[in-house]
Structure formats: C-alpha cells, structure tokens
Amino acid sequence: MNGATPVLRWPSLRQPLDVLFLFCCLLLTADVLVPEIFSHGKTKDYSLWYWAGQQVLQGGDLYARQTRGTLDFIYPPPPAVLLALPTWFGKIPFYLTLCVLNSAAWAITSQLSNAMTGSKKIPTPWLAALPGIATITFVFDQYDLGQPNLVLLALMLLGFWWMQKGRPWLGGSMFALATAIKVFPIAVLPYLLWRRHWAASASMIVATLALLYVMPAPVRGFERNATELKTWFNAMVGSSSEKGFGQRDEQNWSWVNQSVIAMTHRLVRPINYYLDDPQHAPEYMNVIDVPYKTANWIVIAVSGLIGLGFIWAIPAYRRMTERSTAEELGILFCLMTVASPLARQYYFMWLFLPLTVLMHRAAFDDRPAVRTGTWTLIGVSMALMVLSLPVFPAFWQAWGNNLLATALLAGGLIWHMHHAPQTSERLVP
Template identity: 30%
Template sequence: MTERQHQRPDRPADIRRDGTPATEDIAGETFPRTRWGLALLFALLCLVFSGIPLSTDLRNRPNKDYSLWYQVGEAVRRGIDVYPDPASGRLFPFMYPPSAAALLGYLSPLGKHGTTLVLVLGHSAAWLGAILLSVHLATGGRKGLWRQHPLLYLAPSLCIIALVHNTYLLGQPNLALLTLLLGAFACLRHRREGLAGLLVATAAAIKAFPILALGYLIYRRMWRASAATVLALAAWLLIVPLPFRTPSQAVRDVDVWARGMVFTYNARGIAQRPYRSFSYKNQSIMAMAHRLLRDVPADGEKAISRGVEAATAAAEAAGHPATPARSRKLALGPDGSFDLEAMLDAPADAPRWDEYGPEVEASLREAWRVNVASLDFRAVTVVTLGAMAGLSLFVLVVMPRRNDRTAETDAIEFALMTLLIVMFSPLSFNYAFVWLIYPLTVAVHLALDAPATGRRRTLERAWLAAALLAPATAVFTPLYAQAYGNLFVPALILVLGLGLRLRDIRRLPAVTPAPPRSIPARHDPAAAHRASPGAGDTR
C-alpha cells in the first residue's frame, strides 16, 4: 500500500468501524445458494452481448469499431501511416496512441474474425475482472472474495448495464482499462509498486486518459510506481511498435498523435472531433461545461453531417465537380464500413468539413442546444479549470495522511481517483462511465457494512439511490438526460458522498480489537461456566 513502516491496524471482520460488533455474517451463509445464480446470469449476459458483434462480423456487415481495429492492424503491418499530419486538416480516423495501433498490428494476423473474437472475449474477461477486483478492494479482502454480499457483485453492473452492453457493441476497451487500473490499485495495497506502474502504463498505452493516475502516484510519493509508469509507457510507445516502424517513424507517430490529440483544444472542439467532443455523448467535465455554458450544438456531429450532405447535394444539382461526394463514397468499403486506406489517401485538396460553405453553418445554427448561459470560449475554459481545481482540492483535503491509511480508507481513496480520472478525461463518452462499477461497489459496501445512524441514514440512502438510479433516466429522455449529465451527475454525487465519508472515517479513533472471547457470537452456558472465576476448582 505505502512504504511506511507503521500504520493504523485494519479492523477485523467482526468489528465495525466504530468498534461495535458486526452483525452475524448472513451473506456468507446464503451466498452459496445465490452464487450459481449470479454466475449463470453473468454468463448469459456475456453470451448475449458477445453474440451481437460476433454474428455481425460473420455476416460481413458494418461492425462498429471492430472493423476499424482490424483495418488499423493491417495498415500498421503494411507500414502505412495511420495518423495524418494535423497541418493537412484531415481528421484522425484512429485516435488511440501509436502503442494501441501496434497492439492491433500484433492481433491482425488472426484475420478479421479472429481479431473480433479475441476482442470480444477480452471484454468478458475484463468485466469479470472489474467486478471481482472491485469487491476485493471495497471490502479490503475480508471474509474472502466469494463470501461477500450478493449486491456487491450485482448492483453496480446492473445499474449501468446499458454501458457495459455498449462496450461490447462498439468494441471499446474501457472495461479492460478499468480492470488494469484496479489491478494497479490492488498492487499498491500489496506494496508491489513496480507492477502497479506497469499496469497504469499499459492502460495509458491502450487509451491515453488513464495516465492521469500518475498524478496520484506522485502526490502519494509512490516513486517506484511513478518511475515504472513513465518507463513502461515509453517502452510501449517507442519499442513495442518497432517490428512495424523504424525508430524515427515511431518518434514521428508519437509527435503527430500528440499534436493532434493532446494539444488540440479550441472553440470548435477537443482533439480530433470538432463539435462532437461537445455533444451530448461526451460527459467529461470539459464537455459538460462547454455544452451548458456556451452556445454550441448539443449534437454537432449530426449537424455537420447534415450540412455536408446538403452542400454536396447542392453542388451536384448545380453541375459542379462533386469532390466531397466522391471522397465520402471512396471512404466506404464494400460492407458499408469506413475504408481506412481511402480515408488516409484522400486528395490533399479535398475540402474539410469547415470549407463546405453556408450549409454547414446553417445546420450548426439550427441544431438543438441545452445551454443555460452564453459565455465565450475563454470564460468557459476558466470555469472548467476552476471546477477541476475545486474537486481536486476537495479530494486532497479529505484524504488521510500516509500514516493513517488503512484498507478501508484506501478503498474510498481509490474510488475517488477512479471518478476524477473519468470525469477529467477530455473525451469521456457514455461508455467510459463503466468505470462507475468500482465507486458504486464501494458505496454499496459502505451502506451495508457500516450504515449511518439516525437522520444521516436517510440521507445516506437517498445519496446511494441517486447514484444508482440516475443513469436510468436516459430510458425516459435519452438525448436530454445525457446532455444534462445522467452519468456525470452520479459521478459527482459519488465524489462528494465518498469524500465526506472518508472525512468521517479520518475523525474516528483507531480501534484496537479486543480478544475474540470478549464478543461471543452467541450465548454458550458451558463456555460461560468454564470462563467464570473458580470454575473447575476442586480444591
């Protein structure tokens, strides 16, 4: 967990946080009767979720990002540059780091169907790993992994089951990223900092935003983990691609990708998705601020698409060369999916989306909006940075000192870090919030293991219900619920609630467990007689 030599001892499984005896372990006795039911439900969901992309792939139909992943792998193996120079004005068809492209290059020899199968199986393994690691970290490993309350395994995934399904459907790796991060946290608990850094770097090599965890490692002075993260990430970016790229090409890929993804932020959008990065699908703190405080479309991607189609139709009707239309058609493969090579080989003089004329501008003006204010870009940026700084300061204030950390405080602290990372990532589309699985597991465990008393118990129940049920509001009003943050809001609620709980735990004195005989589980007359003074004395 840390390098300190002395820390407050973790409380035993039969004593509550305040030192009172815990209730009898009912979950451990009843779980064998529900374990197989939960396992069957999990297997059934994995089968259903996996069947959709696999059947689509076998029928050679457009298969969301799975088709793109295979094309990227093939392009990497053939030495094709998958990142257009940002100066060309062409958007990246593949936004992930060069290390992720290299990983797909290693996978692509399996063929299109084999690549899809491996990725789908990876989703199921990652989901199971995320659930088990969440339970392990939330409970501190007490009572065994399989003897916890069934709600810990079921409730967190169930309330965001649509997001889990989306990761399967789209082919997004966010469940794998969560599992890697939780694995890193587990390694920190067991003082294996080098391995923890390797896991964080691996997650960042797949999709960049988990690198935000490095800030936490540095703040906690986990220097071995920090160094391992930096060194491992450098190896992922510069060494892993070498079978497909020369050293100079590997460096060039990192440079072009960083300029296009990390250092692109303006009034039109973040990274490589103009206006889409401000759309209702993105629930990062940056996107929420721009969408609510600026006069920008809530679905700019669709507005741009409609504008381009209108401009293309107008050009064809006027008898002008239909370069835009030709480019769009060339970018489609025979199965209707995007053709990566055609997109990369588009003519240099092909118009960009913002050069299509008044049709795009008109479409953007007419698009629906959800803003409650009309600040300018600079003002919203300042507000965003202020909000991020405020949340970070709140978390730092409630975090315990190094010498006061326990398994219980670490569980909450790791949950807070998980929430901040997904909220602060510039591009946190809906499926990214599968990361709520772990914070929700911690929240449910706290409510079951150490519920509040009196009036605070009612507030605790309302807090937990809001966090669990808020994602479901998208069932009734999908667009507006997402636009106003049906996932960001419960994440914020969890940050505040877990932070306050962590502060309360810090204020409790350390509990020194009494000998087990001082808290008998049940009355035993014979044991009481033997323990009484003079019992058995025949003198």
C-alpha cells in the same frame, strides 16, 4: 459475513450467478459476431481496430485514413501493434479475441472491486454481482462499440491491487499500459505523485515511454514510430480550438460529452449541443456568454477547485485506513472519468469501483440510518444514469445526468471517509 479478502478466481458452473455471468458474456459476444457472420458485418470501432492491426502487418500508415479531414484512427501506435497478431487470423477470430478480453476484464473488475472495498467482509453472491448489474448498460457499450474502457479499468484496478500488495513497480506498469492504449488514464499520475508513491510513479513514467517509443519500434522502425507518434500527438493533443479538439469536433461540445471541460463550455458559451446532428434544430443551455479563452480559464478554475477539494477530502497518511483508502480510490476513479476531455456514456463504466465501495458500506455499516441513506444515494445516482437510455431525450445528457451521478457518488464516498465507524483500523503500509 466475516472472512478473508476475496482473490481472483475462475467462474464456476456450480454458482448460479457465475453461470448468469457467462451467459451474459455469450449474449454480448453474439451481438458482435452474429452481424459479422450472418449480416453486413459488425460496425462501430471493430472494423477500425482490424484495419489498424492490418496496417501494422502490411507496413502501412496508421494515420493515412481520414474522414472529412479528420483521422479515423485516433489512438497512439501501441494498441495497433498489440492487436496486429490477432488480426492475422481474420476478422471473426479477431473480434472474438476482443470479446474474450472484455469478458476477462469484466470478471477481473468485479472481483477486484469487491476485494478492494476495505470492508474486510466477503459479500454475498448477489451483493458481489450487484455493481455489475447496475452498470450493465455501460458493459454493453464496451462490447457493442468495440471500446477498450473496460479493459483499461481492469488494468487500473490491477495496478492499485499490486501496489497494495507491495509491488509498486508492477502496479505502475499496469497504469502505463492503460495510458499507452488510451491516454486519459494518465490522470492517475498526479495522484501517485501527491501520495508520494515514488516507485509506482517512476515505473509508470518509464514504462509509458517504453511502450510509446520502444515497443513499436522493432515492428515499425524507430524513425517511423517517432513520426507517427508526432502525427498522433499533433492531431489529438495540439488541435484544441473553439471548434473542438481531438479530431472529433462535432462530438466534443455536444450532448454526448459529459466531461468537466465540455459541461463547463456548454454552460458558459452559446454552443449548440446538437452539433453532431445537423438535422436537429439548434439548442443551447448556456447561462452566461463568455469568449472561448475565458471559458478555458473557467475550466481551469473549476478543475483547480475540484483538485483542491479532493486534497482536502483525503486523510493524511497517518490517518489512512483500509476503508478510507477504498473510498479515496473510489473518488479518484470518479474524478479520472470526468477529467477526460471526452467522457461519453461508456466512459462511466469507471464508476464500477465507487459503486461497489458504496454498496459495501450500505450493506455492512452497523448504523441503520447510514445504511438507509447510502442505499438512497445509490438509488438516486442510478436513477440519474438511467436517463442516458435512448428512450429519454438527449436533453438530460446535455445537462450532465451522469456527471451529476458521479458527483453524488463522490460526495457519498467523502461522507463515509469522514464518518467512519470507530472500529476502523490503521492501514498497514
């Protein structure tokens, strides 16, 4: 069906799938609030976020609390400052606020992803909802664990949406906010520089520095904020070693991490991928045995090849179309997901945009064989992701089921980028 590009809208009680979405949000919110109200309290990161917000309100040290010699709060100061005010109202209102943020981010992610596919078609309600259904386990993790990755995804999509609307400074500020909350979105900056998005790049750099150094200062004090930033940086960025990195040594090399860094090290060094479970017998998957420094050089080489492959795949500016731009951003989100040093299960929520773009290609391409092939690729990728469910052994995640699914999705996007229908139009800057 042809029509105008969809825009952000409120859910409607007249739309059955919108009602289903709201019902899912209520169920996921209940998963957070019911244990807090009727049981022993919600676990995971909720209590940590609440503690950090309270530390800001009470003037305490954000990095004072440690478990077995590692920091409990491993984020930079800005998110704690941003969440301080909601914690003033108590745990239940605070947890509810986080759930509302996740629900809003989920809706924004779905609507923007469907609006940014470059297909110039309005999807049917079921097609628009399909990426959300396909990634529901990742969404559950965001609510259940109290992780901000869904909110970060919405911010990144908003950033590119504003850039496409001719407001790069606003777009760059969205990237900056995501980076100030959880640093791995900074991976978008090299892309912005390569594509010569100078205004967005400058906005991101300036806004990131302002959020890290200026925004917390009136609350924490300039000197104290600088000291806490240094503590965080040394602990999270400057702590890499053979044992691990980022204050989570037992997780970084284990099966829970499917980043390019972790997968490469597990394949080239004899690492027990059950490091996070001392009760489990050690298991290894390395095909060669090299020293730690050599493994890091292999990571650099692999990452460099992936980066060069991305540069080769994307078209020159004069050949860009709305379709190719959507596919390019889909590949970029795939790469940002696995480029993060720690890519646990819930990080793959960022595959929402790549999946949406490919589903639009599978639904609207005028070549029957291409539609069939694209749906098959999506099906294989989803089957690989299903292997992360707890009913399957961790062996599959150790060998990178989600990483392989990400590679397949990126490969499908590259194919479509280089085999677009002849009717594709030039992107108007």
